[in-house]
Amino acid sequence: MKRNKICARGFIGPIGDDLPSLVPLVFALVIFFASFYQALSVYNTTKGRFGLVDEALRISHALLGDRQIDNYAEFSQLCTSVNVRGLNFKAGLVELSDSFAPIDIYSFVNENSRIYKSGDLLFACPQEQTERILRDSTVTVHMLPVSYRDANAKSGTVTRPMLMVVVVWE
Amino acid sequence: MSAQRGQASITDAFFILLIVSVLAITMASVSFTYGRDVERALLSFYSEDYISSTLRVLLESSVPRFVDENLLTADEVDDLLTKMKEDYANTGTFAEDTKILIKRTIDTILSPRAASYDYMLYFWTPKDYPPDPKGMPHGNESDRFIFVYLKISDVGEGNNVERKEYFCEPQIPLKEATNMVLERAPEAAKTRSITTLFTRFVQSSGEIEQKDVVVFTGLIIWHTVGILPGKGSESILTESNLNCKLIS
Numbered sequence: 001m002k003r004n005k006i007c008a009r010g011f012i013g014p015i016g017d018d019l020p021s022l023v024p025l026v027f028a029l030v031i032f033f034a035s036f037y038q039a040l041s042v043y044n045t046t047k048g049r050f051g052l053v054d055e056a057l058r059i060s061h062a063l064l065g066d067r068q069i070d071n072y073a074e075f076s077q078l079c080t081s082v083n084v085r086g087l088n089f090k091a092g093l094v095e096l097s098d099s100f101a102p103i104d105i106y107s108f109v110n111e112n113s114r115i116y117k118s119g120d121l122l123f124a125c126p127q128e129q130t131e132r133i134l135r136d137s138t139v140t141v142h143m144l145p146v147s148y149r150d151a152n153a154k155s156g157t158v159t160r161p162m163l164m165v166v167v168v169w170e
Numbered sequence: 171m172s173a174q175r176g177q178a179s180i181t182d183a184f185f186i187l188l189i190v191s192v193l194a195i196t197m198a199s200v201s202f203t204y205g206r207d208v209e210r211a212l213l214s215f216y217s218e219d220y221i222s223s224t225l226r227v228l229l230e231s232s233v234p235r236f237v238d239e240n241l242l243t244a245d246e247v248d249d250l251l252t253k254m255k256e257d258y259a260n261t262g263t264f265a266e267d268t269k270i271l272i273k274r275t276i277d278t279i280l281s282p283r284a285a286s287y288d289y290m291l292y293f294w295t296p297k298d299y300p301p302d303p304k305g306m307p308h309g310n311e312s313d314r315f316i317f318v319y320l321k322i323s324d325v326g327e328g329n330n331v332e333r334k335e336y337f338c339e340p341q342i343p344l345k346e347a348t349n350m351v352l353e354r355a356p357e358a359a360k361t362r363s364i365t366t367l368f369t370r371f372v373q374s375s376g377e378i379e380q381k382d383v384v385v386f387t388g389l390i391i392w393h394t395v396g397i398l399p400g401k402g403s404e405s406i407l408t409e410s411n412l413n414c415k416l417i418s
């Protein structure tokens with residue numbers, strides 16, 4: 001009886017007896033799940049970003065072809081060969097000059113700003129833009145120089161450098 | 171006895187906390203660096219892609235016949251490559267007008283990156299005609315730079331950046347000249363050179379002979395850091411390095 005009393009002194013149940021040790025255990029679980037959640041979100045963000053970069057590379061290579069665009073018909077044909085699922089994109093030819101100003105991607109996509117126009121022909125892909133880019137969209141921009149055979153020069157057809165700009169966003 | 175059991179239990183819990191903390195730190199550090207190598211590889215691939223496109227576009231571009239004219243309004247235009255070949259065939263070098271047209275075209279193509287990048291464009295042949303009778307300083311009888319254009323930023327006092335343009339005539343081998351830039355410039359990107367075939371008219375025993383000359387066109391671009399150091403304590407621009415002259 002006396003022995004039982006000694007054993008029962010301070011005993012507050014099977015869990016209560018280990019209550020102090022539960023504190024570091026719970027703390028450990030919180031640390032583990034917090035870092036796991038953080039790692040998972042970094043992984044998902046990075047994967048999403050690489051997906052955009054990969055898509056931008058794929059689109060620009062599809063549009064560039066042999067890095068020379070002869071006319072609007074060729075550009076249009078290359079544009080129809082681009083097939084993108086689940087993401088939005090806009091590509092266009094931009095004129096190059098010595099005093100080249102940075103391109104505002106939002107007005108480039110939403111208002112066709114800076115996209116080269118030859119007569120009524122706008123060198124944009126796709127022609128009909130339904131999706132708009134927002135300030136909080138995740139965006140990747142890919143730019144590559146390309147030769148364009150311009151038939152509107154005084155001397156006839158000349159080959160001049162242009163910039164192919166591809167914007168991919170989600 | 172029960173008190174001892176409690177101590178063992180809390181010690182175990184602290185061990186678990188320690189192990190979990192180490193795991194959490196490892197996981198966090200791995201996640202912070204995740205994809206960094208892939209990102210660096212993608213950036214490098216993009217830079218190389220940009221450079222190779224630039225070179226191709228440069229060599230396909232048209233230029234006005236006369237340097238002070240505009241391409242779209244000029245009465246006569248030439249292909250830049252044709253103009254270079256025409257100059258080289260007769261003199262073994264490019265005329266001043268052609269040099270200016272090359273400079274202007276490459277500056278236009280690289281204008282989207284001009285704000286933060288410097289670059290070097292070069293035309294080099296492993297075997298020129300006629301071979302230099304004295305031999306080149308590095309022992310190879312006939313390899314030489316035909317033309318080098320260097321656009322580099324000079325960072326002055328108060329971090330004022332001034333873009334300077336040079337035509338250079340390096341008297342050093344290709345590898346030494348390119349390594350000089352690649353080793354000293356941060357994140358310098360270089361792509362495989364484009365090979366073109368030029369023709370050279372050489373006078374040989376009273377007759378004019380036509381010789382084919384292989385010419386490599388290369389481009390290196392790097393983040394602006396100012397004038398790069400060359401051999402010894404000199405800058406890259408000096409006679410024993412790239413031997414550059416400021417374009418007036």
